[in-house]
Amino acid sequence: MRIDLHAHSNASDGTDSPAELVAAAVAAGLDVVALTDHDTVSGHAEATAAVRALPAGSRLTLVPGAELSCHTDGISLHLLAYLFDPAEPAFAQERELVRTDRFRRGRAVVERCRELGAPITWEQVERIAGAGSVGRPHIASALVEAGVVATVSDAFTADWLANGGRADVRKHETDPVEAVRLVRAAGGVPVFAHPGAVKRGRTVSDGTIAGLAAAGLAALEVDHMDHDEETRAHLRGLAADLGLLTTGSSDYHGSRKTVRLGEHTTDPEVYEALLAQATGAAPVTG
Numbered sequence: 001m002r003i004d005l006h007a008h009s010n011a012s013d014g015t016d017s018p019a020e021l022v023a024a025a026v027a028a029g030l031d032v033v034a035l036t037d038h039d040t041v042s043g044h045a046e047a048t049a050a051v052r053a054l055p056a057g058s059r060l061t062l063v064p065g066a067e068l069s070c071h072t073d074g075i076s077l078h079l080l081a082y083l084f085d086p087a088e089p090a091f092a093q094e095r096e097l098v099r100t101d102r103f104r105r106g107r108a109v110v111e112r113c114r115e116l117g118a119p120i121t122w123e124q125v126e127r128i129a130g131a132g133s134v135g136r137p138h139i140a141s142a143l144v145e146a147g148v149v150a151t152v153s154d155a156f157t158a159d160w161l162a163n164g165g166r167a168d169v170r171k172h173e174t175d176p177v178e179a180v181r182l183v184r185a186a187g188g189v190p191v192f193a194h195p196g197a198v199k200r201g202r203t204v205s206d207g208t209i210a211g212l213a214a215a216g217l218a219a220l221e222v223d224h225m226d227h228d229e230e231t232r233a234h235l236r237g238l239a240a241d242l243g244l245l246t247t248g249s250s251d252y253h254g255s256r257k258t259v260r261l262g263e264h265t266t267d268p269e270v271y272e273a274l275l276a277q278a279t280g281a282a283p284v285t286g
């Protein structure tokens with residue numbers, strides 16, 4: 001079983017449509033893929049239809065999810081949520097709040113970039129983002145188009161879009177303890193995404209992770225491209241101490257990142273244990 005529990009479509013900052021993501025997951029030989037767009041479930045319907053339309057013999061399972069933008073102690077972090085009820089009002093309202101503020105913040109980031117001499121426009125960013133939940137990677141793509149930087153990751157430096165960078169503007173982000181509770185109350189399973197991704201800025205303390213565990217966190221995403229071996233070993237030890245499961249996933253973003261689908265995967269027993277905790281929605285099979 002090859003299980004990849006973290007992938008983005010163009011419903012947020014990935015480049016594949018949800019249907020293309022499903023096709024890419026089949027092509028990559030995955031058995032399970034989770035669709036985890038930032039702060040939105042808007043890709044679920046298309047991905048579900050694509051899985052149901054797969055030819056007999058394809059055995060891909062889709063795990064509907066999302067990746068929530070959170071913030072605590074001056075640090076931004078991401079919480080993966082799987083198999084929650086997308087109609088549960090409290091959690092739906094919080095996602096809506098974050099998505100709405102992404103537009104205000106996106107315009108402000110573009111304004112900062114222009115003041116700093118980058119010839120990009122909000123119309124350009126809107127075109128790149130399409131219907132997707134707008135984020136810094138779309139603005140990074142605009143900076144690449146304008147010839148300001150060579151690649152999307154080159155835009156994530158102190159000069160431009162990195163946390164605390166010259167053109168970084170904060171958006172509304174949920175307190176992670178509150179987010180864990182919202183996900184559980186909607187029947188979902190919360191997993192801390194790339195908790196040790198130091199290249200994105202400061203990371204939260206082990207004490208903060210213990211607080212999330214106490215609030216209902218299910219697992220830490222340990223095997224991730226942004227974690228070195230030492231970080232993984234530390235997180236595995238912490239998870240064992242706190243009674244948390246550990247997952248692995250690609251955090252695929254299509255052509256906006258170099259990582260491939262299935263580059264990191266989750267153990268089948270861990271996947272089954274996560275499924276057993278979900279009451280808000282069921283995985284989708286063909």
Ligand code: AMP
Pocket residue numbers: 013038069134135136137152153156199200253
């Ligand atoms: P936003 O949600 O708009 O604040 O943007 C955060 C997103 O930017 C993350 O989900 C990643 O897709 C991307 N990102 C953050 N840091 C980096 C980085 N150092 N290199 C490339 N992409 C990054």
Ligand code: FE
Pocket residue numbers: 008013038137253
């Ligand atoms: Fe992203």
Ligand code: FE
Pocket residue numbers: 067078193194
């Ligand atoms: Fe993330």
Ligand code: ZN
Pocket residue numbers: 006008067251
């Ligand atoms: Zn992600």
